[in-house]
Amino acid sequence: MRKTTNQKAWFMVMPMLLLVAFSAIIPLMTVVNYSVQDTFGNNEFFWVGLEWFEEILASERVHDALIRQIIFTSIILAIEVPLGIFVALNMPKKNGLWASLCLVLIALPLLIPWNVVGTIWQIFGRIDIGLLGYLLDQIGFDYNYTQDATAAWFTIIIMDVWHWTSLVVLLCYAGLKSIPDAYYQAAKIDQASRWSMFRYIELPKMKGVLLIAILLRFMDSFMIYTEPFVVTGGGPGNATTFLSIDLVKMAIGQFDLGPAAAFSIIYFLVILLISWVFYTVMVHSDKEESV
Amino acid sequence: MAKITLSGLAHSYLKNPENEDDYALKTINHVWEDGAAYALLGPSGCGKTTLLNIISGLLKPSSGQVLFDTQDVTERLPSERNIAQVFQFPVVYDTMSVYDNLAFPLKNRKLSPDYIESRVQEIARIIEVEEILTKKAKGLSADIKQKISLGRGLVREDVNAILFDEPLTVIDPHMKWQLRTQLKVLHQKLGHTMIYVTHDQTEALTFADKVVVMSMGEVVQIGTPQELFEKPEHTFVGYFIGSPGMNILKTQVNGNKAIIGNHEIPLHKDYKNLSGKLELGIRPEYVSLTDNPDDLPITINRIEDVGHYKIIRASHQGEEINIISKEESGISENMRFARFDLDHTNIYANNWLVTP
Structure with a gap:
């Protein structure tokens, strides 16, 4: 059998390859380049192999930041997802002025630039001029996010919930709106309780959008930088130093480009891995159900 | 099972209807005999679904009453009326198995597990889904899902009437025949009062003992398929049927x-x-x-x-x-x-x- 080989076909994929190369591969490779070398300036580089990676993986400072990051992400997911569902369930279902008004109000926090969100809460939480801080202080709480780690965490978590629950609400609301009326009518005729309606109609129908919401919130919160940086700058001490804050400190503050590059790659892989696990579980459970 | 009486029933979707044209359903007086199979036939927008939803209680009429036997149920919720309704699109609970779907209305009514078990098996036999009882309802084809939603209605012994809202819309043509025949057989076997809404004259004429033809919110004729054909009481009936x-x-x-x-x-x-x-x-x-x-x-x-x-x-x-x-x-x-x-x-x- 004769097989025709046509090498010209490679040209067909060239534009795509070039695009991916410039948008992803080449920038990533520069990071890889830094991560395996050491430099003392003057554009002199020395090969160090995997040394930086070993250093980062053994670094207590990175471990602590990772643990803080995981705790932070878990807390905000545990608050934002149920709260988002709850708010979406209580939004007006019928189209009209009231529904539109609710949607606009809900979407508002999503439209504010991240550093502005940080500034808003930084001022909001101040005990001298901030409404939140002043009130908490007046009713007897010892609240000061610049000195107390718990207060700092509380502020950052509340800020993130305020900023991002809207996203979960909007996605869930879209999911809920897509449920035909007949389902609710059938459930009424079947004498289903409110809880059964949620459990057997609304939750299954929301599953798709909910998983997207969780994935988005996971990725964004795992990479959070701007808002806590503006509010606490990672403090008090290192109490709110999350992974990306730590990374920026290492790269720009200390100018340790090698370790920072290794850190970035590991960071990237961790997010990729967890997202992949989420995605697989999602798709898998969907398949299992339809069997 | 019960006789259903509509007395002076009318409905408007507007808050303050002023003239006849504001009514989606114009005044109707009619008695649905116990155990008969009726079809509500008419073009889209003629008010047939409105009428059906009033009977099932999903909609409250602007005026008039609905009586089941001698009881006035106008103010009652759908769940208190003991009716079953099969919708245009099959409504099944995706995450439940076929068995749980059928048992759901009984479980909600807190009946004994033994009774539920035997009743579900019985209905599964009637609607021919015995073999797939343990399967998840999600992946099933539209016609089987529609059978299950019918089964959820039949499973309650005390249903007064079964209402169908264009139930064969999403079913493949070759399955339509089968399901329609099965419905007819079910009706003869179980003797529920059945009201079947459709805009398809073949469906209406083959299913029903009596066909109620509606046009522009008004009942224009109630009669056997024969009567509708031989003696249309309104030019609309003559034109629409045949x-x-x-x-x-x-x-x-x-x-x-x-x-x-x-x-x-x-x-x-x-x-x-x-x-x-x-x-x-x-x-x-x-x-x-x-x-x-x-x-x-x-x-x-x-x-x-x-x-x-x-x-x-x-x-x-x-x-x-x-x-x-x-x-x-x-x-x-x-x-x-x-x-x-x-x-x-x-x-x-x-x-x-x-x-x-």
Whole structure:
């Protein structure tokens, strides 16, 4: 059998390859380049192999930041997802002025630039001029996010919930709106309780959008930088130093480009891995159900 | 099971309806006999779903009452009325198994597990889903899902009526026949009062003992399929039922003569002098093509061969006349006249049938 080989076909994929190369591969490779070398300036580089990676993986400072990051992400997911569902369930279902008004109000926090969100809460939480801080202080709480780690965490978590629950609400609301009326009518005729309606109609129908919401919130919160940086700058001490804050400190503050590059790659892989696990579980459970 | 009485029922979706046109459902008085199969037939937007939702309690009528036997249920919620409803799109609980779907209405009513078990098995046998009871409802085909939603209605022994809202819309054509036949068998076996909403005349005529034809929010005729065909009480019924529908020709009536254009047709009955908009209605099946110049002269536009009969599309002074002629009867060039079977010729005044 004769097989025709046509090498010209490679040209067909060239534009795509070039695009991916410039948008992803080449920038990533520069990071890889830094991560395996050491430099003392003057554009002199020395090969160090995997040394930086070993250093980062053994670094207590990175471990602590990772643990803080995981705790932070878990807390905000545990608050934002149920709260988002709850708010979406209580939004007006019928189209009209009231529904539109609710949607606009809900979407508002999503439209504010991240550093502005940080500034808003930084001022909001101040005990001298901030409404939140002043009130908490007046009713007897010892609240000061610049000195107390718990207060700092509380502020950052509340800020993130305020900023991002809207996203979960909007996605869930879209999911809920897509449920035909007949389902609710059938459930009424079947004498289903409110809880059964949620459990057997609304939750299954929301599953798709909910998983997207969780994935988005996971990725964004795992990479959070701007808002806590503006509010606490990672403090008090290192109490709110999350992974990306730590990374920026290492790269720009200390100018340790090698370790920072290794850190970035590991960071990237961790997010990729967890997202992949989420995605697989999602798709898998969907398949299992339809069997 | 119960007899359902609609008394002075009317509904408007507007808050303050002012005239007749504001009503999606105009005043209706009707009794649905216990255990009968009814079809509610009409084009989209004629108010049939509105009427169905009032009976099931999903909608509260603007005025009038709904009675189940002697009880007024107008104010009751759907769950308190003991009715079952099958919707246009199959409603199943995706995450539950077929068994749990069928058991769901009983579990919600807190019945004993033993009873639920036996009842679900019984219904599964009737709707023929025994083999897939343990399967998840999600991946099933539309016709089986529709059977399950019917099963959820049948599973309760005390259902007063089963209401169907165009249940075969999303079913494949070859399954439609099967399901329709099964429904008919189920009705004979279980004897529930069934009300079936559809815009498909074949579905309505094959399913129901009695067909309720609706148009523009109004019930225009209630009758057996035979009655709807032979004696349409309203020109809409004549036109809507049958394929092609009834021929409707403008006419003048003088005693026992109908005058179409300048042609006179002797009638079997004496109508005296009628006034208003007068029309003569005759089914294409009762018109024959002749070569007799005493009959109504027509122009033949087109002949359609539909297999075992031919449809002749003709006209008389611009008004359309369809004729159904048996295949074997030959058609010759001289046949340019139409004869009406006078036993099946109806006269309508302002769209309503006149009985002399």
